[in-house]
Amino acid sequence: MNCHPAQTAWFTEQMPARTPLTVDLSAPHPYDAPGIFSFLAARAIAGVESTDLTDPCRLVYARTLALPHGTGSVEVTARRRGGGGAGRGGRAAPWTLTARVSAAPEDVEEAARRLRRLFDLDTDPHVVDSALSSDPHLTPSVHAHPGLRVPGAADAQELVIRALVGRQISVAAARTHLSRLAARLGSPCDSPFAGLSRIFPTSAQLAQLPPSPGRGESLDPDRPLRLPRAGVEAVRGAARALADGAIDLGTDEGAPPDAAALRARLLELPGIGPWTAGYISMRVARDPDAWLPGDVALVAGARALGILPAAQGRATAREHRALADHAERWSPWRSYAVLHLWRAAGPPGAAPGTPPARLEP
Template sequence: MEMDFERCYRAVDSRDQRFDGWFYTGVTSTGIYCRPSCPATTPKRQNVRFFPSAAAAQGAGLRACRRCRPDAAPGSPQWDVRADVVGRAMRLIADGVVDRDGIPGLAARLGYTERHLHRMLRAEMGAGPLALARAQRAQTARILIETTGLGMAEIAFAAGFGSVRQFNDTVREVYGISPSELRTARGRHRGPIGAGTITLRLAYRPPLHARALLDFLAVRALPGLDEVRDTTYHRGLRLPHGAGEVALTPADGHVVATLRLADLRDLAPAVARCRRLLDLDADPAAVDATLAEDPALAPAVAAEPGIRVPRAVDGFEMAVRAIIGQQISVTSARTTLTRLLAAHDHPRNPADHEVAGPDGAQTPDQPHDHGSGLRGFLSAEELLGVPDAGFGMPVGRRESLRTLARAVADGSLDLEPGGDREETGRRLLALPGIGPWTAGYLAMRAFGDPDVLLPTDLAVRRGAAALGLPDDPKTLDSYADRWRPWRSYATIRLWRAA
C-alpha cells in the first residue's frame, strides 16, 4: 500500500481522527508507533515513517504508544469497500481464522497458495498473515489483561498464543512492558468481572447516528435472539467455540460492548462481528460528502450525519431473513421468523453457565453474572431439522430455505465476510427462490458491499418519492449512479425517508 508522506504528515500534524486506522505513524527517535490523532507533540519529519498496518510497524521494531493506544483505533474502511483477496483476507484474519485454522486454512478459504497470499499481503499491508494475526493476538491479550482477573496463562491461550513464553515476548515487544506491568498500569480501569464477562470500547470515526442504528435493529428484533432496551442493543451470538451474548451501547466516540462468552477464545471474532454489525469501520465523512452533493439528499445528510448500514453477525441468518422478507412487510417477516425459531428446541445459552477456559476447564470461582438468556440464530443444520409445520410459509419459500441451508451445510455456499462477493452472488442467484433483490440485500447487509441499490424495493421507491426522486425502478437505478460508491448508505436513507 502506497503511503503519501505529505498527506499522512498533514493528518498527523492536525491530529485528524478521520485517518485513525487508515495508517500508523512510526517515530524512529522514540521507537513507538501511534495513531494519526495521537495528542503527543508532532514528531519531526526526519523521524517519521508511515505504515499501512500495526503489524508492519511492529515488524519494524516499534512498540505501541501507551497514550493513544493505536491498536484500539477503528479498522481501515477500505476492507469494507474492497472485495479483492486482500480485503477478504483482512476480514477473515479479524474473525480469527488464522488462530483457528492456521495460514493453510486461511489460504484454502481464499483459494490461493500460502506463498502467493503472503506475497499479496506483504505488498499491501507491509506484513504477512502470521504477523497480522500476531498483532491481533496482542490486542486481544491486552484487553483480557486489563478487563479480566484471569491468570496470565489462561489469557495467553485464550488470545491464541501457542505458549506462555510467546505471549510474554509478544506483549513486551508490542507494548514495551510485561503483561503483569500492563495489568498494574491499567488496573484502576478494569471493568466488571463475571463469568466470561468482558467490557471494552469499540472505537469509530464520528459522526455516528446511533438512533438510526437502534431504530433499524429494534423493528427487526426477534424474541430470544435480540432486543433493544433504552439505548442498548442486546443479542445472542453463535461463535466458533461456543455461545455468547453482547450488549452494545453507543457513546461519544465509541460503543461500549459488554460481552459474555462461553469460551474466551471467541473474544476476537466476537469483537469483529460486533464492529461489522454496527458498521463501525466506515468513513462517514467520505460517505456523507458524496451523498450531500445530491440536492435531494443534502437536507437529510445535514439533519442526520453519520448514518451507517446495519450489517450482520451471521451470514446464514441474514440469508434466511432475506428470503422470508421477500415481498412482505417487516412486521410479517418478524412474525414468521419468530415462529421458525420457536419450532426449534434451542438449548440454553452456554454463556449462562460457568465459562470454559481455553483448555475446556470450568472457572466457577468467578462471580456469576447471568445474562438475558439470548441465543444465536439457527445453524444451517438446525434449520434442516425443523419440521414442515414449523416454517409457517408457502411450500416454495420453505424449500428455498432448505436448499439454502443444504448449500451452506455442505460448504458449496460461503455466506461469511471473507467469501468472494461475486462468486457468492452468482451461486445465490442459481438457487430456487432467490432473485436480484435477495442477492442485493445480502450483498449489502451480510457481505458489507457499500454500493448496493435495491431499486425494486417498495420502501426504497416510497422513500425516493418522498424526497422528490424518481420512483420508477429503472429510472431510479440510473439516477443513483451519482451516489456511487455509497449506494448502500443511500438505500438506508431512502428507507428512513419512507
C-alpha cells in the same frame, strides 16, 4: 481491542453464562446510533436478540452468538457524551459504544470483530456523507442524519435465512416468523443479559425443516415456518447449500466474501431473486454499492425526497427504472443511499429503520 482471525465453527450446546468482559468499540464521528439501533430493534428476534431504546441517550442491543468455542452473548450500549446536548460548535455530541461479552476467552476478539461489522464501525462517514450530499436530493437527509450506517451481519448464515423469510412480507411479519422459528428449532443458551435465551437455528437444523406438502395437501398449522410452500422450499434449499458449504460467506480470517460472486451464486438457488441477493450482499459481503431492484420502499423514499415526482399508489416499472438510473450517481455508496431512502419512506413518527414492506419482484 484488535480483532484477530478466528476459525468459524458452529456449536449449539448449552453452556453456562460467563462473567461479561467489557470491550470498547470505537465509533467514528459522526455516527448515527439511533438509526442503526432502531433498525436492529425493528427486526429483533425474540430470545435471540433484545433491545432497550427507552432512553434516547443510552441505546442497548443484545444478542446470542454461535462462536468457534461455544455459545456466547453480547450486549452493546451506545451513550451520547454529555447526556445528549450539543457539542462544540453546536454539533450533536458524539456517541461512544461499548460491549459486554459473555463468551469463552478465546472468542472475545471474534465477538468484537462481529460487532464492528454489525454496527459498521470501520467506514469513514465523512467520505460517504460528502459523496452522497453532492446530490441535492440527498443533501437534506445527509445533513439530518450524518454518519448514517449500513448494518452488517453478526452471523452471516443467519442473515441469509432472515433475508429469505422477510423478502415478501413486512418487517413486523418477518420478525414474527423468525421468532417462532427460533423458539421451535433454536438451541437453549444461558446469558447474563435480559431477554436472551436462544441460539438461532443452524443451517444444518434448518435444512431438516419438513418439506412442503404437495398440491392438494393441507399445510400443518403447527409447522415451524408458516410461509407459503415456495418460501419454505427457498429456505430449505438455501440452508442445505449453506450447510454443505456451497455458498461462500467469507474466509476463516474474517474477510467478507466477494460481493459479485456471492450474488451470482445466490441467484442460482431456487426462490432467490435480485432483491434478496442484493440485500444479502449489502449486509454479509459489506458491499457499499449494493442496489435493491424492485424495492417499493426505495420508490416511496425517492418520491418523498423529490427524486421522483410525488405520486400515490403502487410503484411503477417506469419509476423503478428511473430510480435505478438516478442511483448510478451515488456509486460507489449506493448501499448507504438505500438507508437514506428507507428512512425517508417511513411513515411520519416512525422509528428510523422501519420502512414499509419490501417486495421481491
